[in-house]
Amino acid sequence: MSGGIRVCHVLNALGDGGVQNLLLNMVERSESNVEHSISYLNELETSLEPAFRAKGVEVTDASPGGQFDPRAVGALARHVRKRDVDVLHAHLPWQQVVARLAGLVTDTAVVSTHHNLGDNSHPAVLAAERATRLLDAATAAVSETVAERHAGRWVGADDRWRVVHNGIDVPGFREEVRSRDGIEAGQKRATPDGGAESDSSAPTFLHVGRYIPGKSQRDLLHAMASVVEEAPGAHLYLVGWGDLEADLRAAADRLGIADNVSVTGYQSDVEDYYAAADAFVSSSLSEGFPITYIEAMAAELPVVSTAFGGAADIVADGETGFVVPTRDRAALADAMARLTDPEERAELGRAGYERAEELFDVARTEAEYREIYRECLDESATGAPPTPR
Template sequence: MVQGARVLMPSEGAARPIPLLFLVTNFDRGGAEKIVTRCALGLPRSKYAVQVAALQGRSQAMKDDLARAGIPVHDLGMTWKGDLRVAVRLARLLHRERVRILFTFMFHPTLLGRLIGGLCGVPIRVSSERTMAWERTGRRLLNRWTVGLATHVVAVSDRVAAYAAREFRIPPYRLTTIRNGVDLDHFRPTRRDASAGAPVVGCTARLQLENDHTTLLRAFSTVGKRWPDAHLLLVGRGPEEERLKALGEALGIIARIRFVGEQPDVAPFLQQMDLYVQPSVVAGMPNSVLEAMAAGLPVVATAVGGTPEVVVQGETGLLVPPRDPVALADAMLRLLADHALAEAFGRAGRARAERDFGEARMRERLEALLDQLVERHLGLRFTPEVGWATC
């Protein structure tokens, strides 16, 4: 145990909110970071004193959102992947804030959180599994070797849960599925007039390798032969941006592609789209697809990870194999040509989002799980009249 660290006993200040720290890689507007922000803002402050820390403060986007809402945020100042000083800073933060629940997202925060959280005696250590079969062998082994240091693991979809149970040998009592949720009031359908102008195909996934915008551009090039006035709207930034612009030039379609960069709110851009396309080669539970469905858009997506748990083939959209520009183009062409089918998919997608993927439902499941873990590991139970008290 790190010198000076200690575990609060259940009776010590038990009525006060329990200190909980979410740990992420950075404060970018990525999928995991959005979920952390929604969870941090949604957990009742009478029960949990939530803070958020990032290994590196590369972006201030989500940090500013959290700070405005009164959630304390911490930049651990990691400068490169081998920067061991971040471990010391994390240990000091856990000790200073007397953290009793450490909830980690993504590989590096999870690995560090399991090790340092265990050394510091943090009694509840939860890690989130958000992808499957994407990490290289070394990372999978590290995940498997350290998963025993986690009190509990939360998977973002049933498919990810099954993969984690098999690959990392997690017993069922330490594994829970909590699907992502979307703000149904913010992302709402808007009426789109199919005759109003050129069709707009869009994607809000970050411009990184695993989202495979290359296949999307190649498919869109094929679509352009049938729909020469169609436009492709790409929302987000990422390391693939310059290479994608070069590919657009090479394919002769760059004039019909709009790169609008990272946006604090993607809802206005979804309102400009007639069709949403998600070409990823790996996915856990894609927020961007949920947001598109909540906005009433028909969806074409690759059948990877937990995406088939979101997009119902032939009901809310069309699923295609990954890395297949021909199949992707065929699906896009089918929905661009059949307005009635596209509208039916959009309505069904909104209904499915309302039924199964509301943000409130995600928060309720998270709160219920945390309450169970607190009772199991700390021996405390919450009542509105008393707060936390020994069971």
């Protein structure tokens, strides 16, 4: 590809996750002179590899021994040389370490993006990531909070950071959600199983995320129990996957709201649930920059969120939804109860869509990364050191 840029994204795995879907959207909007490929370090049972290949993206397994196999450095270096890769773009701490070392031995520019706060990463991995960070041509984070957390984790942190928000195809997602029930947002919707909502003042809430302690869905269930006291017809869909699935069903039963809560398990097609919902709600304790919030705003749903680090980057409190303290079940319930008014839901939802379209469309994300790639290659060609960000 003469005169173009060859970018290889280094991922943990090709599962159905936020980063992978972000890259699928970026590929669709990539300019013709930017060629993307994928190297992953961990194979999962659920894979998006066919989706990438359908878009003409080459996919390689860079570590047959598993994601923490040090031989991944050599495998990735061989891939870089074979495919004449210009930029390695790594998306999680261990993958950043591998990409930086492979970049060092092949003289390839490395861009690192931090997608979360690092709370679930092993301390040794975080230390290795920090120790190799100066090998980056550019270091990015998906939110100001993520940048501050990683840059400030050790004394002597540098300020060479870019903040590039994740994005989705905002108009496209809205149209896809609308097509599921064929009606405009704000009107009575159908439930995913084909039933009809009974009362527009009894809202349907949606939460999409893994069933793990960090999502704190039990706080959400307690808040929902309070909402149901005032709006008996309210319903909550917990869409996700994880080890706590049975525990969440049991908790809903103990709270007496089993009929008001659907713990759906994994769903490959979430648009039906966005179409059925009146509002999106999250009780997370820690997040980086959740794509599900952007999806909710694109679907014209108000967002009720706990005040984890990245929430303020996405939700405009009082304008597109409400932000409440973490672990405050009463405040979460109060915010949810405010959304029993259909007019207020519609107003917040419209404002959320406008904010998402302006700030979080994937076309903007792709353009910002494309500019970073070009800057890194320009610096490499001139021999100049990376410019402080």
